[in-house]
Amino acid sequence: xxxxxxxxxxxxxxxxxxxxxxxxxxxxxxxxxxxxxxxxxxxxxxxxxxxxxxxxxxxxxxxxxxxxxxxxxxxxxxxxxxxxxxxxxxxxxxxxxxxxxxxxxxxxxxxxxxxx
Numbered sequence: 001x002x003x004x005x006x007x008x009x010x011x012x013x014x015x016x017x018x019x020x021x022x023x024x025x026x027x028x029x030x031x032x033x034x035x036x037x038x039x040x041x042x043x044x045x046x047x048x049x050x051x052x053x054x055x056x057x058x059x060x061x062x063x064x065x066x067x068x069x070x071x072x073x074x075x076x077x078x079x080x081x082x083x084x085x086x087x088x089x090x091x092x093x094x095x096x097x098x099x100x101x102x103x104x105x106x107x108x109x110x111x112x113x114x115x116x
Contacts, residue, residue, distance in 0.1 A: 001042045001082045003035060009042070009084070012061070018054050021045040021114060023087060041075070041083035045097060045109065048088040058084065072102050 001009075006022075013020050022030050024043030046054055051070045058076055063084060068074035076084040089097030095111030 018050045041085045043085045045087045048090050051088050072100050
């Protein structure tokens with residue numbers, strides 16, 4: 001995925017009231033304000049409750065589930081080879097994002113990372 005693809009995808013999701021946070025390499029690049037290296041995919045964090053709508057919306061854009069399954073990590077891919085690596089979270093009482101890994105363990109994304 002290139003930066004244009006990511007902006008289009010983020011705009012599409014946000015226009016459908018699906019909150020998205022960048023993670024991984026593109027998240028770092030967004031903070032730096034420039035692309036630092038080529039990326040195979042884009043890692044995103046979404047609320048578990050938004051996963052069905054997100055899958056449907058991106059499915060209409062040609063993205064299919066190719067790996068994993070909700071509510072844990074999963075990957076969507078289109079015919080052009082663009083990949084979206086999704087990390088669904090539930091928010092705890094402190095605002096931390098709780099991500100259930102495939103192992104069944106929880107990974108905690110600190111609340112500060114979700115503040116604007």
